Amino acid sequence: MSKILRALRKGFREILRYNPIKKYVPVPVLEGELLKDRVALITGGTSGIGYAIAYSFIKNGACVIITGRSQSKIDEAIKNLKKENANAEIYGFELDNNKVSKMSESFNRIVNEIDKKKIDILVNNAGIINKTSFWNASEEDFDSVINTNLKGTYFLTKIVAKYMVDNKIEGNILNVSSSSSVRPAITSYQLAKWGIRAFTKGLAKELCSKGIVVNSIAPGPTATDMLLDGDDNINRPSSPIGRYATPEEIASLSVILVSNLAKMIDGDTLMATGGCGNLTYDDWD
Numbered sequence: 045m046s047k048i049l050r051a052l053r054k055g056f057r058e059i060l061r062y063n064p065i066k067k068y069v070p071v072p073v074l075e076g077e078l079l080k081d082r083v084a085l086i087t088g089g090t091s092g093i094g095y096a097i098a099y100s101f102i103k104n105g106a107c108v109i110i111t112g113r114s115q116s117k118i119d120e121a122i123k124n125l126k127k128e129n130a131n132a133e134i135y136g137f138e139l140d141n142n143k144v145s146k147m148s149e150s151f152n153r154i155v156n157e158i159d160k161k162k163i164d165i166l167v168n169n170a171g172i173i174n175k176t177s178f179w180n181a182s183e184e185d186f187d188s189v190i191n192t193n194l195k196g197t198y199f200l201t202k203i204v205a206k207y208m209v210d211n212k213i214e215g216n217i218l219n220v221s222s223s224s225s226v227r228p229a230i231t232s233y234q235l236a237k238w239g240i241r242a243f244t245k246g247l248a249k250e251l252c253s254k255g256i257v258v259n260s261i262a263p264g265p266t267a268t269d270m271l272l273d274g275d276d277n278i279n280r281p282s283s284p285i286g287r288y289a290t291p292e293e294i295a296s297l298s299v300i301l302v303s304n305l306a307k308m309i310d311g312d313t314l315m316a317t318g319g320c321g322n323l324t325y326d327d328w329d
């Protein structure tokens with residue numbers, strides 16, 4: 045029923061704005077050597093923004109390690125990444141952001157299996173959404189969003205930051221926040237993303253003297269399964285820019301943020317929202 049209502053609402057918006065339906069068109073991917081010899085651990089790299097970040101990092105010379113909750117999805121993602129990047133070094137491991145007690149063991153396994161490479165980039169991308177209203181939120185909904193998006197990120201970062209500090213690795217940590225990180229926070233998702241933005245600042249201060257640069261990127265509504273569920277229409281009349289971001293746009297900006305081009309940016313959140321959240325905050329639907 046809610047699917048029908050959503051479709052009707054979307055249809056009315058299109059008519060009101062006299063907007064032709066734009067189909068999903070990938071933007072060009074930034075390519076070069078910005079991340080040559082770098083090794084990046086990307087959580088939630090099996091689809092959407094995480095997958096696009098893995099793809100863009102590879103196109104800029106990095107070795108990538110993706111994580112997710114299911115080995116079959118990881119294998120599928122690696123197969124697809126390899127199709128266009130046959131010589132790229134790509135690894136994939138199960139690592140569930142909800143299972144904090146198993147994180148050390150999983151991370152040690154990754155370090156042991158990547159052939160003595162030094163991980164010098166962590167991208168905390170894994171996340172889920174739940175749009176249940178304040179009035180209908182259950183403890184279970186709240187915990188699953190906070191645990192995946194915030195608690196899991198916090199504890200995995202602790203493990204990876206310690207590894208970087210112990211090995212004197214002057215690397216980068218990039219957290220994927222959201223336009224929700226500046227909206228009035230009333231859902232667990234918005235609260236989690238405020239937390240990520242705040243954690244970015246605190247962590248940057250903690251790690252600055254160790255040569256580790258910490259930033260966050262805040263995508264606005266982006267054309268991934270999280271919001272579009274396979275739909276390829278990127279129109280979004282409620283966004284100031286009128287459309288969804290593409291994962292490739294977010295990924296190209298991420299390349300820059302973890303590269304040496306951005307060394308002077310620290311503790312910051314780059315709003316890549318097409319205006320959502322920073323020009324308007326009532327575009328959450």
Ligand SMILES: NC(=O)c1ccc[n+]([C@@H]2O[C@H](COP(=O)([O-])OP(=O)(O)OC[C@H]3O[C@@H](n4cnc5c(N)ncnc54)[C@H](OP(=O)(O)O)[C@@H]3O)[C@@H](O)[C@H]2O)c1
Nearest residue numbers: 088090091092093112113140141170171222265266268270
């Ligand atoms: N799409 C948007 O509009 C938007 C806007 C702003 C911010 N973001 C943020 O961008 C990030 C990526 O989202 P997306 O849009 O790319 O969604 P997506 O396509 O659904 O991808 C989510 C990724 O997170 C992984 N994941 C989910 N739960 C996990 C867990 N417990 N442990 C490890 N991995 C887990 C998924 O892997 P498996 O399913 O294989 O486990 C998948 O790779 C999220 O942090 C999201 O909040 C998205």
